[in-house]
Amino acid sequence: MARWLSFGGVDQxxxxxxxxxxxxxxxxxxxxxxxxxxxxVEEKPLGTxxxxxxxxxxxxxxxxxxxxxxxxxxxxxxxxxxxxxxxxKADATIALVSxxxxxxxxxxxxxxxxxxxxxxxxxGASASTSLVNAGVYVISPSVVGSIPIGRSVxxxxxxxPGMSEKGQMQAWINNGFWYDIGRVSEYVRTNKELLEKEALxxxxxxxxxxxGMQVVRPAYVGAKVHLGVGTKVGPFTILSNNVTVGxxxxxxxxxxxxxTTIGEKTIVEDAVIGxxxxxxxxxxIGRGSIIAGQLSIPAGSVLPPDSVILC
Numbered sequence: 001m002a003r004w005l006s007f008g009g010v011d012q013x014x015x016x017x018x019x020x021x022x023x024x025x026x027x028x029x030x031x032x033x034x035x036x037x038x039x040x041v042e043e044k045p046l047g048t049x050x051x052x053x054x055x056x057x058x059x060x061x062x063x064x065x066x067x068x069x070x071x072x073x074x075x076x077x078x079x080x081x082x083x084x085x086x087x088x089k090a091d092a093t094i095a096l097v098s099x100x101x102x103x104x105x106x107x108x109x110x111x112x113x114x115x116x117x118x119x120x121x122x123x124g125a126s127a128s129t130s131l132v133n134a135g136v137y138v139i140s141p142s143v144v145g146s147i148p149i150g151r152s153v154x155x156x157x158x159x160x161p162g163m164s165e166k167g168q169m170q171a172w173i174n175n176g177f178w179y180d181i182g183r184v185s186e187y188v189r190t191n192k193e194l195l196e197k198e199a200l201x202x203x204x205x206x207x208x209x210x211x212g213m214q215v216v217r218p219a220y221v222g223a224k225v226h227l228g229v230g231t232k233v234g235p236f237t238i239l240s241n242n243v244t245v246g247x248x249x250x251x252x253x254x255x256x257x258x259x260t261t262i263g264e265k266t267i268v269e270d271a272v273i274g275x276x277x278x279x280x281x282x283x284x285i286g287r288g289s290i291i292a293g294q295l296s297i298p299a300g301s302v303l304p305p306d307s308v309i310l311c
Contacts, residue, residue: 001068002032008078010066011035014058016051018042047152049159056144067155069135073190075176076136085138090170092143092163095136097178105132105180106156108171116169119161131171134178184272184290191255192236195220228264246281263299 005013013035017024021041030037040055052059052067059065064085066078076095085093094116096108107129109118119133133156147159163169177197179190199218211229215221219234228247233239236253243256246264253270256262260273263281270287273279277291280299288306291297295309303309 001070001073002035004075005066005078006033006035009082010078012038014038014040014055016040016042016055018045045152046150047158048155049147049153050151052139053144053147053149059141059144061141064138064140067137067139071180071182072135072178073181073194074134074136074174074178076134076172076174076178077176078136081136081172082138084172085140085170088170090138091140091168092160093138093170093172094160095134095172095174096131097134097174098130099132100130102130102132107132110171114171114173115167116160116164116171118164119156131173134174135180138172188255188272191238192253195236195238222258240275257293 002013011034013032015024015028015037017039018041021039025039028037038058040051040058042051042054046054064082066082074097081093081095094108096110099105107120108116108131109120109129110131111117137155143159143163147153153159160169179186179193181187181190195218211227213227213230214232216232216234218236220238221233222239222241222243224242225239226244227233228245228249230248231245232250232252233245234252237251238255239245239251240256240258242259244261245251246262246266248264249262249266249268251262251268254268254273256268256273257275257277259275260277260279262268262279263283265281266279266283266285268279268285271285271289271291273285273291274293274295276294277297279285279297280301282299283297283301284303285291286303286305286307289303290308292310295311297303297309
């Protein structure tokens, strides 16, 4: 997300954090690439606009700013979105995306000029529009003062409806990709589809690497990844930075986070493995399994399908 924001011209991110905030500060530091990072810590959950008011002293008093949900992946053109916000002189601009079934999200109705008219609640009934809130907003500084202080409120229910009734809210329609990764299953699906989008057309889908290693595309191998002799990686596999895969290990259809070590002759299939995990030699990680970060799995372990290990 930081790279996407940087490409869109953003040079500062303010993270609204609560649970595990101190750990996040240590993990992320004060910059991600060329983007500086500030933290706004909620002592208690404040909903969606509450953190904006809490971070008011860190925000520009003159320029509009972006607000983003942390559980989306998209290629929304934020430069163009910001330019339209300024052109329309809106108080807020909301990114909308068309989905096959809007009922899990609630739909957003606009007029012919792209002004937001109504927010429809989540419902099992068929909606009159397929457009839903994409979780990306441009907010003018004047809006911050209208947000209640110190209590939990909702942008979608408590702030935006009033703005739309007054004709102060503009819609930006995103025609690119958009994914909601709030559930693990959707996170996995998103990564697989993005790997497919990035896969090179034509050529041999199996890359033979020195030492008898195989990387079957589509796959992503991060920086400073070490693959042992005879390893087989992919397809639909992501090895994040500094991952080590031991000799003759197999990793397929899986997402492996940073600094994790997978032992020799281990098989990992259809799994999500957290950061700094150590999986012992000769282990078998069953399909659909999830292993949280910084855990050790003893050598020779056999995890049945759909295992979830959090501590």
